[in-house]
Amino acid sequence: GKRLELLREILPKARRVAVLRDSRLPLADVHWTAMEKPARALGMTLISIDVSTADHYVKAFAAMTKQRPDALTVVDNVRMSAYRKIIAEFATKNRLPSVFGFLEFVEAGGLFSYGPSVPDVFRRSAAYVDKILKGAKPGDLPIEQPTKFELAINLKTAKALGIKVPPSVMVRAERVIE
Numbered sequence: 001g002k003r004l005e006l007l008r009e010i011l012p013k014a015r016r017v018a019v020l021r022d023s024r025l026p027l028a029d030v031h032w033t034a035m036e037k038p039a040r041a042l043g044m045t046l047i048s049i050d051v052s053t054a055d056h057y058v059k060a061f062a063a064m065t066k067q068r069p070d071a072l073t074v075v076d077n078v079r080m081s082a083y084r085k086i087i088a089e090f091a092t093k094n095r096l097p098s099v100f101g102f103l104e105f106v107e108a109g110g111l112f113s114y115g116p117s118v119p120d121v122f123r124r125s126a127a128y129v130d131k132i133l134k135g136a137k138p139g140d141l142p143i144e145q146p147t148k149f150e151l152a153i154n155l156k157t158a159k160a161l162g163i164k165v166p167p168s169v170m171v172r173a174e175r176v177i178e
Contacts, residue, residue: 001038003099004116006151008042009169010112011097014070018047018096020060020087021026021075031075059084061090072097076115084108088157095161106152108176111161116146148176 007014019035021028032048039046047062047069064072070092074080080087081104088109091098100106101115124144132138152175158165170176 002149003073003101004035004038004044006112006114006169007073007097007099008044010165011071012161013095015043016045016047016067016069016071016114017070017099018064018067018072018077018141020072020078020080022052022079023048023050024052024154025075025077027077028075035073051079054079054083057086060145064090064096065094069096071097071099074101074105076101081082081105084110092177097161101117101149103120103152103175106154106157106175109152109157111157111158111163112151112153114151115149117148117150120148121146126147152177 004017007017017039019032021032022030023166027054032046034048047067047129051057051060057098074087080101084100085108086107088098090096090101091111092109099163100110100113101112103115104120106113123147128141150168151173153165153170153173154177155165156178
């Protein structure tokens with residue numbers, strides 16, 4: 001939801017958002033459902049585009065070219081990460097603002113990302129391992145959700161897309177790529 005809110009701040013006229021997702025993965029539906037309510041509240045329509053296999057990317061890109069959404073986001077998973085450069089290049093070439101969950105997509109040319117701080121998640125994971133090595137039973141440890149989130153913006157991509165990122169968004173960015 002927060003990614004969609006940030007998208008609205010950057011692109012107030014965005015209404016149709018393509019969502020690349022692998023429908024075979026159980027969390028794909030969880031993420032889709034989590035996006036539906038905020039999208040409706042923001043007056044946005046989500047367009048599901050399935051990329052369950054590598055050859056689906058060509059079909060997905062063709063569908064987006066035909067449907068002309070206002071923006072693109074992805075439901076993060078390992079495959080999406082492996083194709084991040086291809087996804088970001090397609091989006092920029094087709095003047096499609098792209099929103100992601102991880103900094104690596106922005107480094108590959110995506111417009112912006114908002115998601116958990118990977119270094120912070122790794123530090124928290126290390127603390128868990130430390131507790132287990134000191135004798136704690138894994139089943140007794142509480143499940144933690146990420147608490148630190150980071151916003152990254154690629155100004156080079158914004159410029160290529162003719163987008164002026166508002167100062168109110170820029171001041172919240174932990175990382176700006178110029």
